[in-house]
Amino acid sequence: MLDTKNKLKECLKREKKYYITGKKRHDQLVEWLVNDPSVRIWKYQKALRYTEYYFCQKGIKRLPYLWYRSKRNRLGLKIGFEMVEGVFEPGLVIYHSGNIVVNGFARVGEDCQLHGDNCIGNNGTTLEAPRIGNRVDIGVGAKIIGNIEIADDIKIGAGAVVTKSFLTPGVTLVGIPARILKKGENQIGE
Template sequence: MIDTREKLKACLKKEKAFYITGKTKRTRLVEWVAQDPCVRIWKYQKALRYTEFFCSQSGIVKWIMYPLMRRKKNRLGLKLGLEIVENSFDEGLIIYHTGNIVVNGYARIGKDCRLHGSNCIGNNGVSEETPRIGERVDIGAGAILIGGITIADDITVGAGAVVNTSFTEPGIVIAGIPARKVKNKWTEA
């Protein structure tokens, strides 16, 4: 939860590094003027983090700024096809592609998660339980994670996978419908 300005600045600095920094000034200017996807995603993500910050505040600041930032986040999300409720993701979120990314507000995702687009993280329609996802999880394009499942740290979820059972062994690759372990990332070729 981003509840201090220091946490907000640290989170924004970490996430901005992927989208903006490391490029020449000319490249950044062209991307900004052309409204390239990296710029649009960064604007959304920045609004998401500010929404989280204002949600954690109290008093008049919360009652004025939180609805305004949430509205801005939702409007940007509508254009990009992103529906992410604040405080679902820990710092370090990277979104490679937009379009139909839906994350249930009760799902909890650890640090440095990567979404490749067209993902759904939510309940299974039978119960209200949602996924608990560890740190450094890479979720492939079109992957769906549903139900009260637990995903360990350092897991790669293959493109198009449907994950409806827990995977508690860290550092594996899972894929398929329904998802199953394909290999261990570090010891198998």
């Protein structure tokens, strides 16, 4: 929860390095001027984090929440993201824009990665949504659905549909419905 200015600044500093990649000021300026896809994602994520911060404030200090929420929604509409404040812990990385939907009841741990075209949501019969651990890598087109739990350090392969809990850390999930990829199966790069 980003309830203090220091937590907000620390979170933004931690996440910005994934989006603004130019090493020199000139390169960073070019990224901004050409509206690089990573810059668009960063603008959205920054608005999301400010929304989280101002949501936690009390009284008149909460007024900017409305502005940042509106900004987040406008940017999300342009790049295809639907997320709400309070779902992601610090360290979120989004690699591609387009069609990422995250249920407001979901909880996602630190240093998680979304590769695009993802859905983290309920199963349509209840409001309960996934609880995802730290350092989970969610591949392109992967969907995580229902009142399930995903352990730390799991990789979810492209196109996988996860509808049940996986509590063993460090495994790779593939397929529809998702299953644990066993050693020796067609693993690229091994």
